Amino acid sequence: MSAAEDRSENIRLLRDSAAAIIPADYRRIRALRFTDPGFDRAVWQEMCDMGWAAVRVPEAQGGSGLGVAEYCALAEALGRGLVPEPFIGAVTAASVLSGAALAEAISGASVILPAWQERANTIDCAGDTTVSGGRANGRKMFIAQAGGADAFVVSGRDGVALVARDAAGVSLSIERTQDGGSFGTLTLDNAACTPLAGDMAAALEEASLATGAYLLGVMDRVFSMTLDYMRTRQQFGRAIGSFQALQHRAADLKIQVALTRASVEAAAVTLDTSQHPAVRQAAVSRAKARAAEAAMLVTRQCIQLHGGIGYTDEADAGLFLRKAMVLSSLHGGAALHRARYAAVAPDDDE
Amino acid sequence: MTDYNAMDDDAFRLMVRSWVVAHYPEDLRNPPKRLHWRDNKVWYHKLAEKGWLCPGWPAAHGGMGLDAGKQIVFMEECERHGVARTNDHGIIMVGPLLIQYGTEAQRAEFLPKILSGDHVWCQGYSEPNAGSDLASLRTAAVSDGDDWVVNGQKIWTTLANDANWIFLLVRTDPAAKKQEGISFLLVPMDSPGITVRPIVNIDLHDEFCEVFFDAVRVPKRWTVGAVNQGWTMAKNLLGFERIYLGSPKLSGYALSRLKLLAERMGVWDDAAFRDRYTGLSMEMADLKALHATFVDIVRRGLPLGPDVSMLKVIQTELFQKITDAMMDIAGENAGLLEPIEGNRNLHPAGQFIQARPSTIYGGSNEIQRNILARNVLALPA
Numbered sequence: 001m002s003a004a005e006d007r008s009e010n011i012r013l014l015r016d017s018a019a020a021i022i023p024a025d026y027r028r029i030r031a032l033r034f035t036d037p038g039f040d041r042a043v044w045q046e047m048c049d050m051g052w053a054a055v056r057v058p059e060a061q062g063g064s065g066l067g068v069a070e071y072c073a074l075a076e077a078l079g080r081g082l083v084p085e086p087f088i089g090a091v092t093a094a095s096v097l098s099g100a101a102l103a104e105a106i107s108g109a110s111v112i113l114p115a116w117q118e119r120a121n122t123i124d125c126a127g128d129t130t131v132s133g134g135r136a137n138g139r140k141m142f143i144a145q146a147g148g149a150d151a152f153v154v155s156g157r158d159g160v161a162l163v164a165r166d167a168a169g170v171s172l173s174i175e176r177t178q179d180g181g182s183f184g185t186l187t188l189d190n191a192a193c194t195p196l197a198g199d200m201a202a203a204l205e206e207a208s209l210a211t212g213a214y215l216l217g218v219m220d221r222v223f224s225m226t227l228d229y230m231r232t233r234q235q236f237g238r239a240i241g242s243f244q245a246l247q248h249r250a251a252d253l254k255i256q257v258a259l260t261r262a263s264v265e266a267a268a269v270t271l272d273t274s275q276h277p278a279v280r281q282a283a284v285s286r287a288k289a290r291a292a293e294a295a296m297l298v299t300r301q302c303i304q305l306h307g308g309i310g311y312t313d314e315a316d317a318g319l320f321l322r323k324a325m326v327l328s329s330l331h332g333g334a335a336l337h338r339a340r341y342a343a344v345a346p347d348d349d350e
Numbered sequence: 351m352t353d354y355n356a357m358d359d360d361a362f363r364l365m366v367r368s369w370v371v372a373h374y375p376e377d378l379r380n381p382p383k384r385l386h387w388r389d390n391k392v393w394y395h396k397l398a399e400k401g402w403l404c405p406g407w408p409a410a411h412g413g414m415g416l417d418a419g420k421q422i423v424f425m426e427e428c429e430r431h432g433v434a435r436t437n438d439h440g441i442i443m444v445g446p447l448l449i450q451y452g453t454e455a456q457r458a459e460f461l462p463k464i465l466s467g468d469h470v471w472c473q474g475y476s477e478p479n480a481g482s483d484l485a486s487l488r489t490a491a492v493s494d495g496d497d498w499v500v501n502g503q504k505i506w507t508t509l510a511n512d513a514n515w516i517f518l519l520v521r522t523d524p525a526a527k528k529q530e531g532i533s534f535l536l537v538p539m540d541s542p543g544i545t546v547r548p549i550v551n552i553d554l555h556d557e558f559c560e561v562f563f564d565a566v567r568v569p570k571r572w573t574v575g576a577v578n579q580g581w582t583m584a585k586n587l588l589g590f591e592r593i594y595l596g597s598p599k600l601s602g603y604a605l606s607r608l609k610l611l612a613e614r615m616g617v618w619d620d621a622a623f624r625d626r627y628t629g630l631s632m633e634m635a636d637l638k639a640l641h642a643t644f645v646d647i648v649r650r651g652l653p654l655g656p657d658v659s660m661l662k663v664i665q666t667e668l669f670q671k672i673t674d675a676m677m678d679i680a681g682e683n684a685g686l687l688e689p690i691e692g693n694r695n696l697h698p699a700g701q702f703i704q705a706r707p708s709t710i711y712g713g714s715n716e717i718q719r720n721i722l723a724r725n726v727l728a729l730p731a
Contacts, residue, residue: 034687120615120681142682176687178699183682235483245716296677303552303706307481307714308506311552311707318552321706325677325699326685335622335678 010066011073017050018074022081026316029082033180037148039084041111048108053090056206057106061098068206068271072213072264079217082323084181086145088214089113092207093153096160096198101151112162114207115140115152115186116200123208123332123340125200129188131156136163136193139185144330146184147174154186154193155200161193168192178322206271208331209284212291213264215327219291219298220257222320226250226302233307246305253301256294263287282345289337292328299324355417362420366427369400380432380603382689382700384557387470387512390436394467397436403465404441406648411449411457412465418646422638429599437512440464440471442594443587444517444536451534451575451583460536472513472539474504474561475584481506482717484519485528485581489563491520491535498522498535498573500543500566506711510546510559514539523578534580536572543567553703588713589654593645595712596661598638604672604705605634610695615679623679630672637664656725659718666708666715673702 021043032038047053055071057063064070071091078087093112094105104110117140118127129138136154143152151164163170169191174182227250230241240246263286270283299321303310310317328334354362373396378389397403405424407413416424445464448457463469480487489502500520510516516537523531539546543566548556575583608627612618644658676698677684689697709715723729 117682120683122681177685178687178703179685183686234479235481236486240482243716245719296674300706304709304714307710308476308558308707311558311710313550313552313554315552321552322703325702328677329680329682329684333678333681333684336681 007067007069011070014066014070014073015077018077018081021046021050022077022083026082026319029084029180029319032084034176035180036174036182038145038181039086039148041148043083044085044090044111045108047085047087048106051106052087053094053108054106056091056203057094057102062103063094063106067268068209069265069268071206071210072268075210075213076217076220076264079214079323080221082179082218082319084145084179086111086113086148088207088210089144091210092203095203095206096153096196096200097162098197101162101194101196110150111148112151112153113143113146113149114155114200114203115143115146115163115184116155116204117142121329121333121336123204123336125155125204126157127155129154129156130158131161131193131195132158134193134195136161136169136188136191139187141183141185142330143184143186144177144326145181146172146186147182149184152186153196153198153200154188160196160198160200162196163188163191163193178325179319179327180322181326204331205280205284208288208337209264209267209271211327211331212260212284212288213268215291215295215324216257216260216264218320218323218327219260219295222302222317223253223257223298225316226305229306240305249301249305253298256297260287260291260294263290278344278346282341285332285337285341285344288332289334289341292332292334292337295324296328354414354420357420359419359423363423363427366424367430369402370427370431370433373400374431374433378434380694381434382694382697383553383555383704384509385434385436386509387437390434391467393433394436398465398467404445406442407445407449411445411461413445418642418648421645422642425597425599426602429602432603437470437509439473439508439513439517440469440515442590443473444471444515446590447517447534447574447583447587450586455571456536456574469515470513471515471517472507472510472559472561474507474510474516474518474537476506477503478505482714484584484713485532487519487521487532489518489520490524491522491533491568493522493570494567496570497567498570500535500537500563500568502563504561504563505549505558507546507559507561508557508711510539510561511548511556516561517574519580519584522580526578529581531578532580532584533577534574534583535568536574537566537568541566541568552706553700586653589658590648591712592658592662592718593641593648593654595708596637596641596644596658596665598634598641598665600708601634601637601665601668601672604669604676604701605630607695607697607701608672608676611676611698612679614690614696615681615683617679623675626675630668630675633664633668633671637661637668640664656721659713659721659726662712663715663718663722666705669708670705673698673705677702 051064054063055066059065092114105112116125154163169189171187173185233240267283267287302317309315404413405416409415491498491500518535522533543564545562547560549558617623680698683690
């Protein structure tokens, strides 16, 4: 087999193993909603046992040494299952960790999540937090599933550091999110921290794309569920999917899903092959802008196409809408990524 | 009795405003969800005592008898103060139905009870297999002496868990063409054989219910209009409902919240946002103008045409576009379950979720477009 064939075989195997741990129904997802910490540590352990937390960690450091394409394939599979375990956060943190903390993180012994954001609407980890001299001071927001973390990788204007959840001077407040998960706000008041050497910005670039890939899984799955509904729901003596107006709408949604897939997969290849910062950023922003907008459009329309039942909590379509509501803006919404694309992308006529 | 229509618009507006501000319960302003009767009833009774419960009903039946312009002023002032929608099916549906089609005895029996708040109504139209295709409804009423015996199930019955009466579409002639065997019944919710099951919505609220009918006996004197002629009345009533669902009120409230959110998120002066906001605001003004022309038809006692479907489409889709804009500027706050920093005026996700069913209920927008294509534009089926 060629290298490219090896690669796609890798991705196929990853998708299969992901599918194996994701149940066909959403009972587990429903049961975890609005609980603390909103995910199941035992399931996270299974995911770690399969090496997923280490997907981007080089083999020399005990990781799987896989590429961004594999990372995104996994994120997409988890998106199809609405899996709430903190996969993208943990992979982001692992990219910055080393040594014993890294080993704990990828084995599942510790849940370590990134705390990088100091305001809404940003993908920049720069801020006012300081982490030098073994002490962390500052405030970090929008930390997904923070309630289940044992430690945080905190970005500061003077470096990156590891802060234990139970260290003195650390406080964490939790707000519920629409998908049944949570955002944490972390306040650091002279908390003990250990300096790290990793590059948070590079890890966040990948996290933006992986979030787009997760959204791709979300929209692809709810779209296929909706097509099934359109094939079976009868009104006016025929399946509603036989009405041309609805067929055209479904075709338009298919186009958005296909554009998102093309954009996300192309961006993954770019991150795996290009070292040029502007090229990488443009690819990620294009993919996340598309995924954010398409995920909202597709999930909204899937509610509409389900009709009244789509507005009930017992219908699964709503779970997908509410996941899209949370993730479309996390790691940058469409407007933010369009603005960055405009700033970094090469001119069209070049 | 005051002739409100003779008043100068500004004077009328100030009168409504000062009374609403003085009497509306402060803690019920701008609720994020549809309120239940336990919260609504205080205000309902205050309006009733004042004689202001039914602005659109003729004065002879206990309404305010307002003309279109005054009704809009009244609505604008309620909206301005963040007055919640009450349990209003009696006011906007049953009252107009009985005024138009009811017998003198039915009007005497039911209208005063709506005005007093003794009867709280809900609407039994949709069924699990008769949503968009409403005329295929199967809940059956079989004649038995002086009664109908009703069996079947209704769904999406708004606030049925609050109501003590339901107005019901039932099939009384199973052999007839589907639109021609339907009748209109008024039924007390405490009738033996009625069960109500609330449905948990996507916003985790129980605004809608299922209502089950198991051999429910309904006296025939509570049939409205002629037997098997219910569909025509229901369609006309849907016209009234579409005027209500097409009211600029929801969008007006959402638009004012979009502005507050834009200020909070620091994008109010952003050129791209302002262009979008201005476009929404202009559409809102156009909707108000179009809405007023339909309200005026009702005031003059003329029948509403199928073109009233336009109002429902424009209003609900404008509402959704406004909440889409909220989601787009809110950043990560767009994912929060509760309002931003506890300020219920800043709740993009809540407004977005609340806007979802508006294009589905009251005849989905797909059905409204079918009506426009077939019955207004006369395009072939």
